[in-house]
Amino acid sequence: MNRPIPPIDGQVSPRYAGLTTFARLPRITDAPRHDVAIVGVPFDAGVTFRPGARFGPGSIREASRLLRPYNPALDVAPFESVQVVDAGDLDCNPFNITTALGEIEAGISALAEGGKPVVVLGGDHTIALASLRALYREHGPMALVHFDAHLDTWGPYFDTPITHGTPFRVAIEEGLLLKEHSAHVGIRGSLYSADDLRDDEELGFTIVQAGEFHTTPFLEIIERIRTRVGDAPLYISIDIDVLDPAHAPGTGTPEAGGLTSRELLELLRGLRDTNLVGADVVEVSPAYDHASITAVAAAHCAYDLVSIMSGRLAKSTEDLVSVRSDRLSKSAETL
Template sequence: MTAARPTPIGPPDAATVPRYVNATTFARLPRLDQVGRADIVVAGVPFDSGVTYRPGARFGPNHVRQSSMLLRPYHPMLDIAPLTDFQIADAGDFAVNPFSMDSTIESITNGARELISGGARLMTIGGDHSIAFPLLKATAEQHGPLAVVHFDAHLDTWDIDFGSCHSHGTPFRRAAEAGYTLRENCLHVGIRGPQFEKEDLAADADLGFQIVWGEWFDELGIKGVIARMRERLGDHPVYVSVDIDVLDPAFAPATGTPEAGGFSSRELLALINGLAGLNVVGADLVEVAPAYDHAEITGIAAARIAYELISVMAVDLHQRATVAEFAEATPAEVTEAVIAEVGAGGSSPVAGDMPFAAVER
């Protein structure tokens, strides 16, 4: 019905090319310089000079890439094949300055601007959580103020760490102060454990964040948390930030500030899956410190989380492409496509239904 887009280049066939050969990219995807353009770009930020406890997240991007070799193209829960239905590419790593936070913030901002300037969505692998501030800045410049869902054990809305206004504990305060976030549409999910002081919670609320405490999870359940997220985020452009320490240390030991009582991998994947259908325009996954990993436990969880985030972005791209396709179609073409869709057991895309299993379950 519309002009055909170039056929995406996906990962090589694992039945003919072993997963462990050739240069390591995320999910064995092509490099950005090999394809020229992409719907979704994966980039690494090997920077951990903002940490306040265990270092090592600067080695996170390549560890997550190495742990992503077994990812496969088709996502049965969302009925979409993000790695082959869309052009996704690995752009490599942003240049960072391990001795300068200010220089690194500038490099990340400029690098992200360049990658998303043509409309691509960015999946960033860190690095510590300080990288979220420049990523939010670049994304907000492209899409306007953002609804934010932040999966983490910690608030990361503190003001000053060791005399510095930028660290892995401050990015969401800086972003809110700069106007990059929508103060009625942001929330933390998974915060748990002791806090510095009660006043931190009031300051966090003043910045526009609601909290879904990790300690509430057994009572709310997966469906309850998803409902709260979707209600809070609304139909705004959404940015998703995932600190791997939102998982319990049993599922993600390789992180700088582990906190007992976190989500299981399955629970977090289900929560991210529940974002399908929202306008997710960017995401980051941070704080994987491979020196503390064993048998790639954390890396494998992190790679799957990144895949899930890419998948929910792909769902939104699919929806928008479908709407655009029908907007340009003749009435006869619309009728023909609806009959074919319903006859195949799907639901009518012009009726506003979401034919993805995650939303229907």
Template sequence: VDVAVLGVPFDSGCSFRPGARFGPESIRSNSRLIRPYLVAMQQRPLLDRQCVDAGDVAVSPFGIDTAVRQIYEGCRAKLRAARRLVVFGGDHTLSYPAIRATAEKFGPVCLIHFDSHLDTFPPMYDQDTWHGSPFRRCWEEGLLAKDGSTHVGIRASTYSPADFHDSDRMGIATLTAEDVHERGVLACAEVVRQRHGLSGGAPVYLSIDIDVLDPSVAPGTGTPEFGGLLAHQLLQFVRAFR
């Protein structure tokens, strides 16, 4: 299997508006509109590769620690059979166990992270793991390559400049939404490529939080932040990394 697609219907790690647990179901439903040939890429990705729908992780909505273990075990099991894993959430908490399973197979990863928030925040409400902390947890466990990772699209308010200092200390550079709007997608994509070179060729983990997009494009996100990327900009980024 070249690519396994795994759903994670979990949003108990969200601190604001829930609902992301319905994401996998909605993505599957709407994917029926997609025909095999993608004009912009001139490819037939679902026909040229062996892609399978691996179903959903059976995940508890009642406890984050239990859910993290279940997501990790689910991702690890699918990675035994598949070369690559595409995970649909679900809130961003799932990135921590998904990266843990990925790093277990491939080694520490170079993170390319599209989001309006850093998601490297410390514990909140006595909870170590939540949707704002997945990459801090990954860094604490040595799951990220020492250098080379990049946040893209950051624009949300934070608690203090220390939040950015923390992220820098973890080896993750930041391209804000303003950087993308002012410098352009291709110039920023080249920065991300150069950053990856610092990782020594580490495997790439691409994480896209839907709130990287402007609320005019994705109003249903749990944590909307105005001034975000537009759909065509995000698509241009992803295509630039082929």
């Protein structure tokens, strides 16, 4: 098998030069195959407050130019033995949510065929529903770890059944998620009523409130999430507003009292040994960003997600080679 095509070397070509792909990875059209795909979904017709997340994928890619090929926090070189590609942006209808979701689902399904992991760059949180529908075809019902200030299990908004506030209610109703293996992390802020929490619990979610990070040991929170997920195929959904506005001002529905970027990255790294099959990073709205603070945080989240996926695939390949070598050795001994 040919070695993967690596990102453009920042010591050969300056990081500010050339095409803007995620982490300067090859485009999907430039690689003979792919093991992990990163794809943009520039869609924000489902937002209920500040628009602009349609420009998120480009902003995240631009901020990812500084990423390097070795991830010391996870001790992984994610592009060394696994072919990671930037699949560009999916074309989706900017005026019709139902039509757009079908187009997004089809695009992600093509990239995920055969169980290949996909990281989706949003776009608003509506797109998570299309991503879950696509990956359900490959993996069946999944566990969900949802990083967000908001539950996103509300009902219809202005008689519109699917918006960025509804994806996980609909996902539960469609059987895409494992009820008792899914969690919201970083929840905070005002609600319409206490019924929002009761409804969410009835849907099968558990909640890690943002305030718990001040009262509960960090490793205990990670272990709680890992226990909840178990061995199920896992989808991670990151609404960048899980971060405090000090760390992510460039988003559509900011809430005070959120996580720091360091806390979010360490939470992701604590999930490195899970069966991660897909993920998204959404709600980056660059018009409200300052000095690319939000885009940089989102790019690093996507980088860690890719690192976890690539590390797991590389380990699976090593284990397979080891098993084959053992079998060959035993066969030789019997000759």
